[in-house]
Amino acid sequence: MRSWAEIDLAALERNLDLIRRAVPPKMKYVSVVKADAYGHGILPTATRLMQSGVDLLAVANVKEAAEIREMGSGWPILVLGPLLEGEDSALLEYDLTATLSSPAEIPRFQEKAKCKGQKVKVHLKVDTGMGRLGIWWEDAQALIQEIEKVDEIELRGLLTHFADPSDLDFTSLQRERFKKIYDSIPASLKADLMVHADNSSSLLHLERDSIFNAIRIGLLQFGVSPKKESLFSDLPVEPVLSFHSKLAVVKELPAQTTISYGRQHQLTRKSKIGIVSAGYGDAIPLHCGNRAQALVRGQSYPIIGRVTMDQTVVDLTDAPDDLLSGEKVTLIGKQEDQEILLSKLADDANTIPWELLCSITKRVPRVYTTNRE
Ligand SMILES: Cc1ncc(COP(=O)(O)O)c(C=O)c1O
Numbered sequence: 111m112r113s114w115a116e117i118d119l120a121a122l123e124r125n126l127d128l129i130r131r132a133v134p135p136k137m138k139y140v141s142v143v144k145a146d147a148y149g150h151g152i153l154p155t156a157t158r159l160m161q162s163g164v165d166l167l168a169v170a171n172v173k174e175a176a177e178i179r180e181m182g183s184g185w186p187i188l189v190l191g192p193l194l195e196g197e198d199s200a201l202l203e204y205d206l207t208a209t210l211s212s213p214a215e216i217p218r219f220q221e222k223a224k225c226k227g228q229k230v231k232v233h234l235k236v237d238t239g240m241g242r243l244g245i246w247w248e249d250a251q252a253l254i255q256e257i258e259k260v261d262e263i264e265l266r267g268l269l270t271h272f273a274d275p276s277d278l279d280f281t282s283l284q285r286e287r288f289k290k291i292y293d294s295i296p297a298s299l300k301a302d303l304m305v306h307a308d309n310s311s312s313l314l315h316l317e318r319d320s321i322f323n324a325i326r327i328g329l330l331q332f333g334v335s336p337k338k339e340s341l342f343s344d345l346p347v348e349p350v351l352s353f354h355s356k357l358a359v360v361k362e363l364p365a366q367t368t369i370s371y372g373r374q375h376q377l378t379r380k381s382k383i384g385i386v387s388a389g390y391g392d393a394i395p396l397h398c399g400n401r402a403q404a405l406v407r408g409q410s411y412p413i414i415g416r417v418t419m420d421q422t423v424v425d426l427t428d429a430p431d432d433l434l435s436g437e438k439v440t441l442i443g444k445q446e447d448q449e450i451l452l453s454k455l456a457d458d459a460n461t462i463p464w465e466l467l468c469s470i471t472k473r474v475p476r477v478y479t480t481n482r483e
Contacts, residue, residue: 111475112356112358114475115393122158138325139324141327145170150467153181166324167186167188171197172201172204183205190209198219201219201222201230207232209232210232211234211244213256234269247270268295268305269326276311281312307322308326309328310328313325329464330347349442355386355387357437369423377425381427382426384424384425389417389419390418393466395459402455409429424439
């Protein structure tokens with residue numbers, strides 16, 4: 111293989127276990143697996159997560175949900191994003207739970223439910239300050255009253271999403287707004303409601319005795335901590351994904367030669383360079399050129415010049431003489447006692463771990479391992 115991503119499903123399971131043990135036992139676990147399980151591959155990942163006992167899988171849209179449904183008929187699936195009108199029938203066809211955000215969705219879902227003689231399950235999303243999806247919190251109570259009147263719609267959950275968990279005051283305000291809505295719900299409706307907001311970034315400030323009875327986790331379960339200062343960075347989650355490639359060419363170039371498009375690096379000495387067989391067409395972000403490192407035989411070497419679609423150049427001048435083409439190169443992950451964290455590569459590329467994971471392209475085979483300890 112030229113370039114590949116190794117996905118350690120056993121590490122995923124251990125992470126899940128660690129996170130569950132760090133939060134109060136009443137907390138249900140909503141596992142966010144949208145965008146192909148953050149690039150880890152939806153089917154093997156969702157299968158392992160369900161086998162490991164998550165309570166609900168959350169995806170972005172109906173297409174992602176249908177893919178999971180083909181694998182497991184009993185697995186509960188929440189569609190986090192809004193459904194387009196033509197997609198409503200998929201809710202019953204694939205036994206999905208919708209995220210309802212607006213009065214307009216009520217008659218749409220009601221009609222589909224009536225046709226099939228079934229109920230549509232929904233979680234109501236409240237916009238408490240994210241300014242994206244959800245009914246604006248001041249209008250949420252009226253919407254709940256509307257839902258209550260409709261037999262064909264079953265309210266199973268209530269959720270909100272935090273805009274900036276690092277801003278404690280604003281997050282508290284969002285929690286307060288949400289609690290007001292929760293308090294307005296009749297006790298009969300509240301009984302089995304899943305109430306959730308906290309994601310990987312807000313877990314640090316999880317309220318232990320509160321109305322929330324579920325967490326909604328994406329990044330952290332994949333072993334990537336969203337923030338260095340997070341409490342959960344103390345949680346020894348393990349990276350689930352590593353990314354590797356091979357040296358296609360090793361060659362010498364004279365001093366003063368410039369490297370790659372735009373000539374953004376110039377060799378200061380006679381140098382040995384390695385051409386890694388991967389670029390931004392695989393997973394290596396364009397903007398990490400001249401900033402990030404690559405590991406070869408457990409040593410770190412700088413990436414020089416601009417990353418290109420299919421190749422990336424590393425400076426191997428200080429590498430041993432017998433280091434030749436064909437050698438394994440690690441861009442994310444461990445070699446011997448050296449490790450490049452995905453969050454470090456994201457920093458070097460001036461992006462965020464979520465985006466980096468989503469940029470690992472189809473060209474990169476995912477290789478699953480299940481028992482690394
Ligand atoms: C609505 C919603 N909830 C939860 C998550 C999971 O967030 P994280 O990956 O930070 O845990 C996301 C991620 O984008 C999301 O959009």
